[in-house]
Amino acid sequence: MRLLVNALLLCTSLAGSAFADLPSDTEHGSQVATLQVPPPKHWVWVNDFVFPHMADGMAYLIDGDSGRYLGTLSTGYGFARVVLPRDGKLIYSPETYFSRGTRGKRTDVVTVYDAGTLKPLGEIPIPAKRSSNMPMMSNSVMTDDERFLLIYNFNPAQSVTVVDIKTRKFVREIETPGCALVYPTGPRSFFSVCGDGSLLLADVDDSGAAHQKRTKPVFDMSADPVTEKAVRIGDTWYFVSFAGRIYPLKADAHEATVGASWWLTSDAERKAGWRPGGIQQLAVNAQKSRLYSIMHRGGVETHKDPGKDVWVYDVSTHQRVQQFSLKNLATSIQLSPDEQPLMYSIFIDGTDLDIYDAASGKLLRSVAHVGTTPTIMVTP
Amino acid sequence: MRLLVNALLLCTSLAGSAFADLPSDTEHGSQVATLQVPPPKHWVWVNDFVFPHMADGMAYLIDGDSGRYLGTLSTGYGFARVVLPRDGKLIYSPETYFSRGTRGKRTDVVTVYDAGTLKPLGEIPIPAKRSSNMPMMSNSVMTDDERFLLIYNFNPAQSVTVVDIKTRKFVREIETPGCALVYPTGPRSFFSVCGDGSLLLADVDDSGAAHQKRTKPVFDMSADPVTEKAVRIGDTWYFVSFAGRIYPLKADAHEATVGASWWLTSDAERKAGWRPGGIQQLAVNAQKSRLYSIMHRGGVETHKDPGKDVWVYDVSTHQRVQQFSLKNLATSIQLSPDEQPLMYSIFIDGTDLDIYDAASGKLLRSVAHVGTTPTIMVTP
Amino acid sequence: MKWLDAFSEKSARTLARRTSRRSVLAGLGSLILGATTVPLLPVARGADTKPAGGAPKADPGDPNSCDYWRHCAIDGFLCGCCGGSQSTCPPGTDMSPVTWIGTCHNPSDGKDYVISYNDCCGKSSCGRCFCNRNEGDTALFQPGQSNDYNWCSGNAKANIPYHCSTARIVGTAK
């Protein structure tokens, strides 16, 4: 048995030779692939809460430029999403486990993964209260200064778990009675949205303690309530109502103001039934000041339905600048954060990840079989 | 808000009344269904190792007469199958768990479920060596006297775990180097099949210790080897080769003899490529002395392929007595153990459970969406 | 049961204001419902027990169908397809005592009923008869009317694996 140096050498210099053997894979070379750090801007994490087998949540990393599937994380019961720090070196993943799969002792942790090896580097125990819900971006976020990780709890009492990223320790639980989810607003501040349409503004000090303030209602929750699926550019959170009205909310640790609202649809389009829908129904690219929305036609109760159209807006002028149709129904879209953005599109009940040129709406490629019930997508 | 007595009363006596309200479900009645014990002979457990999410193995109970789905067990990583004692009161399930879903500390247990409530009554810790393989009936069996549960281990050393069912304790590990799986042959005896075609005969004493004896090779493992998918009537195990030759094996604690072999196929049929295939490719009904085999046409390497035909044999005369085609491809068939047997059929890559009259081959009903990757079926 | 009266009153206003039939329970938060725990039903014998009567059904439709009238705000696997029924959990699961609420219209008697969608907990997903309807569903900000929560949350006996959802009548929405 003769062995040659390596496969590339063989392929380039000896291709076609009938006499040389292919080299052994067991004699040399790595056994396990690793990943570029920091990740390119065109990579995307597809999170999957695996509805038929929720104990086995997963996240998948895809290269938008090549369509190549790069790697997997196994992330436990009722998984929401990974949280990515700006330097791209680590991945934080709030996870829930049971000692016997779907029964026994419950343990919640934040697992810290190495972004280059996808190996767990450690885990941070947190209170076993992490909310189990249809995954939202606002289930878990970092403060803007990346000092604290904030995780929404529901059991059914509502609170926010504060994890110190520097010390990798759980530091505190902030009670948020009647208020849900976590929207960061600055280096150390965030808000939650309360059932009556008011906000709970919070400021986190070095010890992880929160100084809280409850606003008057800023959203009308009865007639045409807003969804949880807000997106952020700079200091503005764009909330959208079931009917498709955008409410730009500026908030910091102390005050919150909702600017002039504007519609995704014209009166005629609303009459024709056009409205946004989906799980991750809005996406923004800050470089381009663009907001993308999945659109479909249907009644008020279709606010979570998928759509096959994407409408694009300039958030500074509120003008629609583009409309295009998708190859497949979508429940989630996401944009890469760079100047030549890709748009990723996926449907929870189908598992093709479609990758579009966000500027032209042209389908560039599809990646088959990404997961079981993909929910939300996260970009670097 | 007026409440009436119960839903059945309402439906039979007050149907059509425009004035009475439907009764509240929250004021009365049970919240959780329970099951008949012992189970009727036409109930069947479909076991699922959930290939895309192996941490979340499951088993499903179906009533073959009505097609009704009756209940679920959650059974952990790399699940093989439930083991049912004759009195029908309990269910034994060898299960594997990891402290973090697919990583962390591994724990193997036999979970004991109440057959009426499907609640875990307790669990028996066993060595964390349970074999993870394409599920086979012979992964876990009881001795005929139902005193011991025997579980095949592979890590990759081979052994058998002995669990005392009476005391609900792990008692011993029997080394079976070079030999695989567990086939009971009497009150306290079993054999494993070794790589060279010999058998390891074992007799288990009251302490769980095994008195072992290795036979000479009884199977030719090179030319046309036998599969693991043997079925048993009384003191005879029917092994089948890849090509479709039946080897009737009689064994007890001390000796084993293979009787005259016979073919599922004629010479002409073999030339035409007919052979058995599948995961649970054989099934027997002892009352009727019948053996059923899933058949298809293909080469030797198709010995695990599904089939759309079932051929039926009288095991005493070796004559084929019946042939029928299935509605759907099948990888597994099973028969109910009674005098009016049903035949259950399922495909690992499709999830309709089809229920046939075993005598006529007539499709009686189909049960949609039973699991994710159903493997083997177990009847009371 | 005082909260029910408050609920019903609000419900009427809501119905006038919205296209949806589902009630607004802002501020009520999480409700404790269906906390009876004594099992009284006969054991399941493998066959669906359906009333034989020929008159128009007071509870019309197939409880294992997504179209069934009680399912107007459900989100999950129908327990009737999983070994339970529209009002009982499958064997081996625990009914969550906290839940979300919908108001659904019974086409047979023309009345609106308050429906409690108690989740059944403690086993992996049933996986059969998935049904998502969102009449009156709101965001996670209003838990009592959001079907996007896993309502097994906080059930000490089965915190938190979700198996399937029931659709239990609480009473009429007067």
Next chain:
Amino acid sequence: MKWLDAFSEKSARTLARRTSRRSVLAGLGSLILGATTVPLLPVARGADTKPAGGAPKADPGDPNSCDYWRHCAIDGFLCGCCGGSQSTCPPGTDMSPVTWIGTCHNPSDGKDYVISYNDCCGKSSCGRCFCNRNEGDTALFQPGQSNDYNWCSGNAKANIPYHCSTARIVGTAK
């Protein structure tokens, strides 16, 4: 590497006797293969690196296709579709040091190669590019040639979750 010689000798006899090209390794039991552990490969940069040469490929076909010649006895998800390749594991997994063996025919050079199907372990199933081919596969009774075992078994670093399978060349089957 003495076992390989023994293996190759048996293989020739086997080829004459069976329609399958896969070798018989009865009695050899479990093999320790591919135990090198030093990572030397460049990091994945998201693009498949394919040789550009125009001559007939020495290693022909698409490694992410079930039809690829090395896959003649594989059973599982192809690691090349999962972030690895036909010879490397995806990030974050561990390659099992024990494995099963096939003998596959390379249509390009006309030779038979011994292929080691090392499983990659420690994460849930990749779920992509499932491939089951059974040339020379035998029953669980002969572990070294059975693809029905989860070969992550016994890998201390990842005992036992299965992610995907590689198809690594061990050498030619002379």
